[in-house]
């Protein structure tokens with residue numbers, strides 16, 4: 543039995559905030575705004591896992607009005623989703639994702655991001671794909687107003 547899930551997220555970019563994607567700090571003059579650490583990629587992957595299980599999304603489980611999650615490290619949410627996945631008897635088959643960011647180029651960070659997400663998912667990095675695209679100078683991403691991420695995940699039932 544397989545289940546597929548999709549996650550999508552966007553955060554505004556402003557000066558004076560860190561930019562964290564997939565748990566990795568990105569050197570950038572602009573950072574992402576959010577209640578937590580505003581890690582759009584980790585939020586998208588988390589939502590994809592929760593979506594595959596039809597368990598709502600991050601906001602269902604971690605209210606953004608809750609002071610506990612202010613500037614929280616988003617891997618807390620990802621590990622929670624992995625825990626739910628295991629409890630429901632599923633494991634990761636693979637993850638594919640895309641980050642849309644105009645600057646800087648993410649390619650130098652991609653392997654570290656894949657490794658970090660794979661560790662949180664308790665799988666090999668070869669099962670986690672992270673692709674980086676720019677906004678070609680148009681739209682909110684292209685105008686450096688936002689960072690967006692999308693992720694899709696396939697789960698299968700754990701053999702028992």
Ligand SMILES: [Zn+2]
Pocket residue numbers: 551552553576580581582585
């Ligand atoms: Zn988010």
